[in-house]
Amino acid sequence: MASPKTARTPLMAGNWKMNLNHQEAVVLVQKLAWTLADKKHDYAKVEVVVVPPFTDLRSVQTLVDGDRLAVKYAAQDVSTQDSGAYTGEISAGMLAKLGCSYVVVGHSERREYHAETDEVVNAKAHKALAAGMTPIVCVGEGLEVRQAGEHVPYTLAQVDGSLAGFTPEQVADLVVAYEPVWAIGTGEVATPDDAQEVCAAIRSRIAETHGEAAAAGVRVLYGGSVKAANVGGIMTKADVDGCLVGGASLQVDEFGGICRFYDMPVL
Numbered sequence: 001m002a003s004p005k006t007a008r009t010p011l012m013a014g015n016w017k018m019n020l021n022h023q024e025a026v027v028l029v030q031k032l033a034w035t036l037a038d039k040k041h042d043y044a045k046v047e048v049v050v051v052p053p054f055t056d057l058r059s060v061q062t063l064v065d066g067d068r069l070a071v072k073y074a075a076q077d078v079s080t081q082d083s084g085a086y087t088g089e090i091s092a093g094m095l096a097k098l099g100c101s102y103v104v105v106g107h108s109e110r111r112e113y114h115a116e117t118d119e120v121v122n123a124k125a126h127k128a129l130a131a132g133m134t135p136i137v138c139v140g141e142g143l144e145v146r147q148a149g150e151h152v153p154y155t156l157a158q159v160d161g162s163l164a165g166f167t168p169e170q171v172a173d174l175v176v177a178y179e180p181v182w183a184i185g186t187g188e189v190a191t192p193d194d195a196q197e198v199c200a201a202i203r204s205r206i207a208e209t210h211g212e213a214a215a216a217g218v219r220v221l222y223g224g225s226v227k228a229a230n231v232g233g234i235m236t237k238a239d240v241d242g243c244l245v246g247g248a249s250l251q252v253d254e255f256g257g258i259c260r261f262y263d264m265p266v267l
């Protein structure tokens, strides 16, 4: 398949989940920017995205704008609705107004604790894109599915459902994050070959459903216990274009190291 990895800009996204208040958020983003500035980080070479809780976004926006930082930021979720009587929901328009570049949709914790189906994830991804943000569409199997050897078809079914109704041009600009649930927050990182197997299958499926150009453009991330120590090996894989990082993104040195993956040992 014609999908040279070099044509895609690596993306490192740090999903803070329900951690850090708005003051702590500002401190972390400042420290991250300083750490990367010390290394003369080229943000055009590796995109850096933080994904704070909703309550932190305005403070992060103020810092990023005020200090003209190249760090981008994203939301962890978005409503399927535009406005109205949906208590607790946050619309894509609100997030776009705050300057979010990306929106994570369909994270396994949303799928598990909030019963989000592929249909809901798909609706959220469409809302994000319509508002000018890039969805980071999460997919991935649980332990039982993995043990049954069904992880590839299971994940591809999620890809099909979550990407329904997008044009090939839209898919080319999307981000898909493969996160095997058994590797999230457990310390059980998938091997680089495990990550490559499913990320390659996702790209092949997109080639079938949306064409070669979409497959060549779409960025496929791996997520699940990524750390500075193991990112080097994961990023050698041809179909892994970056990482969606949880726990390690709360530590500046860890996440800074992950963003500098090409300086890290390949284990």
Ligand SMILES: O=C[C@H](O)COP(=O)(O)O
Binding pocket: 015, 107, 179, 183, 184, 185, 186, 187, 223, 224, 225, 226, 244, 245, 246, 247, 248
């Ligand atoms: O969104 C991030 C993933 O859930 C991975 O989390 P983790 O790096 O803590 O395993």
